[in-house]
Amino acid sequence: MLTQNLNVEVDYMIRKGLFVVIGLLFLFTACSNQPNIDTNMSKDVMDFEFTNQDNETVTLDDLKGEWWIADFIFTNCTTICLPMTSNMTKLQDMVNDANLEGVKFISFSVEPDYDTPEVLTEYAEGYSADLNTWNFLTGYDFETIQEMSVKSFQSLLQEPPPGEDQVIHGTSFFLVDPEGTVVKRYDGVKTSSMDEILADLEEVL
Numbered sequence: 001m002l003t004q005n006l007n008v009e010v011d012y013m014i015r016k017g018l019f020v021v022i023g024l025l026f027l028f029t030a031c032s033n034q035p036n037i038d039t040n041m042s043k044d045v046m047d048f049e050f051t052n053q054d055n056e057t058v059t060l061d062d063l064k065g066e067w068w069i070a071d072f073i074f075t076n077c078t079t080i081c082l083p084m085t086s087n088m089t090k091l092q093d094m095v096n097d098a099n100l101e102g103v104k105f106i107s108f109s110v111e112p113d114y115d116t117p118e119v120l121t122e123y124a125e126g127y128s129a130d131l132n133t134w135n136f137l138t139g140y141d142f143e144t145i146q147e148m149s150v151k152s153f154q155s156l157l158q159e160p161p162p163g164e165d166q167v168i169h170g171t172s173f174f175l176v177d178p179e180g181t182v183v184k185r186y187d188g189v190k191t192s193s194m195d196e197i198l199a200d201l202e203e204v205l
Contacts, residue, residue, distance in 0.1 A: 051139030068104035074111035
């Protein structure tokens with residue numbers, strides 16, 4: 001009887017140990033899927049199917065498996081978009097210089113009625129943007145991009161006040177992971193933020 005009880009106890013301890021090991025494996029797997037950076041957001045990007053500067057369709061699925069940086073701009077902007085797009089160009093150059101492969105850049109137009117593919121191409125060329133990895137998107141109505149900006153990126157977006165022509169939008173850059181989740185926002189106006197973004201990209205790639 002004593003031997004039988006000992007066998008039962010040993011069997012119980014082995015089973016318990018296996019459960020602990022399995023639990024730790026799940027924990028380590030979950031942790032390994034998290035970016036190794038300080039994050040300040042966790043929002044899934046809503047599904048989309050938009051048009052880029054080359055009049056080609058770009059979807060959320062096209063970006064799955066890649067890390068990407070997003071912002072919201074418009075070509076007629078006379079204020080904050082200028083430093084934002086300049087900084088995105090600088091960041092793209094920094095990424096290329098660091099030989100970080102697979103990083104994509106997405107600029108969503110917040111004035112889609114005016115920002116046609118042709119207009120966006122001219123705008124991109126004015127900033128020497130590398131269109132191999134940077135897409136300027138349009139092909140939707142204002143309500144659609146407003147919903148995406150607010151719900152997916154938690155970023156304010158409003159039409160111009162009466163008598164004005166400047167869309168009110170956020171100035172952040174956003175880091176999106178390969179699963180399509182926004183994990184971090186940065187100040188897109190500050191040039192110093194580009195160093196932080198590059199450091200984060202070097203950590204996750």
